[in-house]
Amino acid sequence: MLNPHDPVELLHWELLQRQEGGYNVGDLAAAGATVARPAEARALLDALSATTRNGRWAYDEPDELAAIVATLPAAPAVAPIGDDELADRVLGGWLGRCAGCVLGKPVENGDHWTSEHLRRYLTLADAYPLNDFVPVLDPMPDGFELRENWPFTTRGRVVESARDDDLDYTMLGLHILEEYGFGFTSADVAAEWLDRLPYTQTYTAERVTYRNLVLGLDPAAAGTADNPYREWIGAQIRADIYGYVNPGDPRAAAELAYRDATLSHTANGVYGAMWSAALVAAAFAGHARQAVETSLTCIPPGSRLAEAIRFVLDQHSGRASWDDARAAIESRYGHYSWVHTINNAAVVAAGLLWGDGDFTATIGLTVQGGWDTDSNGATAGSVAGVICGAQGLPSHWVEPLNDTARSAIRGFDRSSLSDLADRTVRLARTTRPGTGPGNTDT
Structure with missing residues (x-):
């Protein structure tokens, strides 16, 4: 910690x-x-705090939304989607996010569970490549240690979607949209954190920001004071809900994610949230590579994050094997913290590309990629779940969840996943072309 x-x-x-x-x-x-x-x-x-950038800095990473948008190409066309398909894909996103998160939870520790170490364990367990929840070896071989949550997140032991911040923020984002409408502000997000999110269930940039809010800092400054985690993965894990409610409209999803992310993050930390929201929204068109390519149109092209996603796309276009691509990602981006935005986004993109629409392959490869395994499994599962739809998800990932999600968010523990999806669909229907901006007041 x-x-x-x-x-x-x-x-x-x-x-x-x-x-x-x-x-x-x-x-x-x-x-x-x-x-x-x-x-x-x-x-x-x-x-x-008084240091300045050197003149050799090769990237363009603006902070203000207008400056970010100025770097982007024209917004992608909004893809139409029917009511039945919308409901199936949104539920698929929620279920996929939960399944991918649970899959990664028992091996979430990038310092211990490197990609190589995880492969050795799974090979010993006759579970490589991953096609089901992580198995438990008894006795546990020397040199391997599952996270403390293993009794309810491993194969044969899953009876609901375990509590996790990757899911807490998705639920909280749904609540914010229902409470404030699509015009919510970063200050509204701050108010809901303080009211519904326990401090001890926040980490890295979110915990710093929470601390600063409690000390009385304005929400506009709370994410930048003494926050060295401001480009880590925290905002990226909060953004999927904005993709769910903007199906087929990645630019709108990215702009909502920006408002949430800037409470606690800057630069690539914010771009990660915009990217993941856009990725989920683009997934409603039903194609993994297309979704990854479209997501790139929603983040600054001169940023380090955009460079990393292009690098993974190039690996895929060059027909590199999964193992070679993962090694190349490690070589190029392994110097970042295992909970940074950039390296983890690269692993998610790779899991989606090499998984190519197959739900099991997508979350299995993504979690095998290591680093922040539950966060990455959740995002990849969310996207693949939208692509496949709930009806296309293999039962062995869905049935153990028992339509139930635990949560630390006040008012959301033991939520029904189908109910969360229904509430999400009601919001999403207000954002489709011809219906006007989403707002729960209309």
Whole structure:
């Protein structure tokens, strides 16, 4: 567990964040490597905030929505979708997200469960490649340790969708849209966090932002004060709901995700949310590669995230094997934290491309890719679930969920997945062409 109250730890990650972002940290990096006292770390953090980017920075990563949109091509055409198909695909998205999340939960620790380490375990368990929930070996071989949630997230033990932040935020996003309509603000998101989301169930950038809100910072500043996790995966995992309610309209989905993401993230952290929302919305057209390609039209083309997604697309176009592509992603993006946006988005994109519309192959490959396995499994499962529709999902992924999701969000524990999908469909119907902007007041 990362500790956003510890200036020494904040300094460690802020130094990496600045270096990855092309800033001139100079002697501050060497000084930071030996700091042990909070007061010294605080002084260096203040000094880092004054650093500037070097002239060799090769990327264009704007923050304001208007500046982001100015870098984008014309918005993709909105794909029409009928009522029955809409309902089936939205339910498929919810079910797929839950199944993919549960699949990745017992091996969610990128420091321990690297892609290679996970493959060794699955091979020992005669479960490679993954085509079902992770099995438990008894006795557990030396050198392997499943997460503490394994008694209810592994093969033969799943009886509902386990509580997870990847699902909490999807439910909370649904509530925000129902409560405030499609004109919600980042301040509305902040208010709902404080009212419905327990602090202890937040992590990295979300925990920093929550802390800052409680200390009285305005929502516009809460995500940037002492937040070295601002380009990590947190906002990306919150965005699928905005794709569900904008079926076939990835640009609209991305703009809603932007409003949510900017509460806690900047730059690629925000782009990750825009990308995943657009990816889900584009999936309603029913094609994995097309969805990945379309999602690229909704994030700044000069960003590091766009570069990473193009890299994966190029690997796929060049007919690289899954193993070779995963090794290439590791070589190029493995220096990021295992919960960063960029490397994990690359793994999700690869799982979708090599899975090619097959639900089992998509979530299996994505989780086998390692890093943030439950988050990645959830996003890939969400997209593949929309592509396949609920009726096209294999029963061994869906039936163990028993139409039930646990949640830490007040008012949502033991939610019915079919009910969540029905509520989502009601919102989505208001956003289709000719119906006007989505708003639960109309």
